[in-house]
Amino acid sequence: MTRDVVLLGDKTLSLLARHLNAELRQAGSAWNVIDAGYDSWLVAPLDPRSALFAKATAAWAFVLSPRVLENVPDILAQLDATLERLGSLSAPPTVLFSNLFADPLHAMPLANNLERHALAASVNERLLSFRETHSWFHVVDQLGLVLQHGIDALHDPRFEATAQVYYSPAGTRALAALWLRALRCLERPQKKVCVLDLDNTLWGGTLGEDGADGLQMSDSGPGLAYRRFQRALLELRRSGILLTLCSKNNRDEALAVLESHPDCLLRPADFAHLEISWDRKSQAITRTAQALGLGLDSLLFVDDSALERAEVARLLPEVDIFDFPDDPVRLVGALAAYPGFDTLRQTEEDRKRADAYLEEAQRNASRASATSAEDFYRSLELRLTIFSAAGEQAARLHQLLMKTNQFNLTAERLSAEEFRALLADPAYLVLGMRVADRFGDSGITGLALVDRRRPAAWIVQNFLLSCRVIGRTVENAFLAWIVGVAARAGAQSVAFRCLETPRNEVARNFLRSSGGVESAGSWKFDVRRPEALPQHFVSIDAAQVS
Amino acid sequence: MTVDESRFRECIIRSLRLRSGEYRPDLRIGDVEQWDSVAHLDVLSDLEKEFGVRFGLDDMATLTSLPELRNWLERTG
Numbered sequence: 001m002t003r004d005v006v007l008l009g010d011k012t013l014s015l016l017a018r019h020l021n022a023e024l025r026q027a028g029s030a031w032n033v034i035d036a037g038y039d040s041w042l043v044a045p046l047d048p049r050s051a052l053f054a055k056a057t058a059a060w061a062f063v064l065s066p067r068v069l070e071n072v073p074d075i076l077a078q079l080d081a082t083l084e085r086l087g088s089l090s091a092p093p094t095v096l097f098s099n100l101f102a103d104p105l106h107a108m109p110l111a112n113n114l115e116r117h118a119l120a121a122s123v124n125e126r127l128l129s130f131r132e133t134h135s136w137f138h139v140v141d142q143l144g145l146v147l148q149h150g151i152d153a154l155h156d157p158r159f160e161a162t163a164q165v166y167y168s169p170a171g172t173r174a175l176a177a178l179w180l181r182a183l184r185c186l187e188r189p190q191k192k193v194c195v196l197d198l199d200n201t202l203w204g205g206t207l208g209e210d211g212a213d214g215l216q217m218s219d220s221g222p223g224l225a226y227r228r229f230q231r232a233l234l235e236l237r238r239s240g241i242l243l244t245l246c247s248k249n250n251r252d253e254a255l256a257v258l259e260s261h262p263d264c265l266l267r268p269a270d271f272a273h274l275e276i277s278w279d280r281k282s283q284a285i286t287r288t289a290q291a292l293g294l295g296l297d298s299l300l301f302v303d304d305s306a307l308e309r310a311e312v313a314r315l316l317p318e319v320d321i322f323d324f325p326d327d328p329v330r331l332v333g334a335l336a337a338y339p340g341f342d343t344l345r346q347t348e349e350d351r352k353r354a355d356a357y358l359e360e361a362q363r364n365a366s367r368a369s370a371t372s373a374e375d376f377y378r379s380l381e382l383r384l385t386i387f388s389a390a391g392e393q394a395a396r397l398h399q400l401l402m403k404t405n406q407f408n409l410t411a412e413r414l415s416a417e418e419f420r421a422l423l424a425d426p427a428y429l430v431l432g433m434r435v436a437d438r439f440g441d442s443g444i445t446g447l448a449l450v451d452r453r454r455p456a457a458w459i460v461q462n463f464l465l466s467c468r469v470i471g472r473t474v475e476n477a478f479l480a481w482i483v484g485v486a487a488r489a490g491a492q493s494v495a496f497r498c499l500e501t502p503r504n505e506v507a508r509n510f511l512r513s514s515g516g517v518e519s520a521g522s523w524k525f526d527v528r529r530p531e532a533l534p535q536h537f538v539s540i541d542a543a544q545v546s
Numbered sequence: 547m548t549v550d551e552s553r554f555r556e557c558i559i560r561s562l563r564l565r566s567g568e569y570r571p572d573l574r575i576g577d578v579e580q581w582d583s584v585a586h587l588d589v590l591s592d593l594e595k596e597f598g599v600r601f602g603l604d605d606m607a608t609l610t611s612l613p614e615l616r617n618w619l620e621r622t623g
Binding site: 014015018022158159161162163165168169170 | 563583584585587588590591592595601602603606607
């Protein structure tokens with residue numbers, strides 16, 4: 001099924017629409033680009049008959065040229081009016097808005113361009129602050145594209161004069177590549193793990209041959225390329241991507257470098273999993289995925305050796321292979337060019353994710369020393385907050401719906417627009433769940449879509465939890481709470497839908513052992529028999545359920 | 547310059563994403579559905595890149611067929 005995205009701009013975007021559609025088809029995307037026509041960005045959002053309001057339209061994309069800074073009187077007021085209009089729509093589409101840059105080719109550039117740049121910066125600031133409060137609004141970094149390639153490479157005044165296009169045909173191709181990445185973010189799951197080699201990947205040189213002192217990763221000279229790459233990897237980690245190691249080395253020697261080499265920025269605690277051995281890399285990567293509870297298709301493998309890359313590509317075709325550059329100075333550029341980690345927005349949970357794996361290791365240590373499972377659960381001091389999804393949290397919950405594979409009863413995905421429609425439907429209870437214990441706050445890690453259209457027989461259309469929080473009776477508590485609230489609302493039963501997928505065995509097993517009765521693809525729980533529900537050791541706060 | 551016909555043909559086929567059999571040496575804008583005024587921008591830009599030339603504004607408006615483009619390249623390039 002295709003989903004339409006309408007392009008709105010101040011210039012003609014038909015060439016962009018054409019190239020973008022060709023790229024989207026080639027990538028197997030469901031997006032279909034429609035051009036709203038020349039100078040449509042101010043008028044079309046006000047016209048209910050425009051393509052924007054057609055049924056198949058799922059997203060609006062504003063692609064503005066720097067000419068708006070010159071041609072639109074009071075651009076800030078116009079922008080505010082447009083944003084206000086977007087904010088007032090009862091069922092807003094997904095909106096992508098390009099940030100702006102000023103074209104410096106003007107009379108007296110030294111004197112006059114500074115204010116032009118400041119105006120562009122004000123526009124961009126307003127876009128960011130609107131994005132802050134509207135989960136369906138995204139900003140696409142057109143400014144970054146222009147800084148990378150330069151206006152001379154992207155713009156050609158001859159084409160602007162003959163065809164009213166700001167971007168030249170070559171520039172349009174580069175712009176289409178950017179918008180392809182942005183639109184793909186909205187329909188495919190982000191990769192979660194960056195699996196890293198050590199020698200000639202995190203540092204220059206080979207530990208076994210050059211020794212720790214001979215490794216290059218210092219702030220100057222040939223080590224700088226590796227140091228900058230390490231810094232970029234730390235940024236990935238802060239943005240929610242897990243780093244793991246996969247190196248053929250003597251474990252103790254490699255760990256000694258990571259622990260104490262003065263030039264090494266990455267430390268052992270930065271990695272969610274370590275594989276340092278002489279085993280085949282395909283085996284080490286398989287163990288990595290298992291240890292993290294993630295599918296192989298969540299992984300990117302980064303290794304300078306073409307041989308190792310070929311081995312992993314052949315035996316583990318689901319794993320993405322990093323296009324390792326010939327020259328290490330291009331490492332950061334190659335990482336920026338890799339689209340698998342693309343996302344238009346980061347949630348608080350993303351930023352916490354890497355630390356969450358450390359907390360989990362502490363939990364496991366505590367589990368090992370507990371005398372019984374019950375003791376262990378009690379010692380965790382688990383706290384569950386259940387809330388009705390709204391506003392800010394909606395983006396995170398939708399992300400969870402799109403990303404969760406294993407503890408997911410149906411693995412049915414909803415587009416952002418479909419998800420927002422459920423939020424607005426009073427017959428549905430869209431519940432989010434936060435988990436914390438004494439080791440840390442895991443953030444928003446659970447979702448249930450409760451269908452109350454038949455008041456006596458509620459149906460949980462989907463129920464899913466992040467793998468990070470299962471196995472601590474949190475799933476039992478969430479299920480029991482839903483059954484309890486159904487009972488209080490006068491329902492007789494709650495049925496949890498369950499569809500078998502190749503990945504969701506853990507969720508199906510949970511449901512099977514939870515005291516319900518199976519019939520026709522769902523498990524039904526009798527609200528009059530709460531004693532049959534599974535035990536939990538969690539305190540629940542549901543004050544924010546409306 | 548003498549225009550290498552096969553290089554010219556390949557450039558046009560790539561630029562317009564023509565299917566096999568659609569190319570004719572005397573095509574003009576509008577003869578095939580792929581070649582409209584929007585695709586014409588790509589044709590001009592791709593020929594410039596392929597043959598290292600630069601069309602003037604007037605040329606861009608008047609060169610609307612393969613014979614015209616070929617002649618221009620032979621005359622100017």
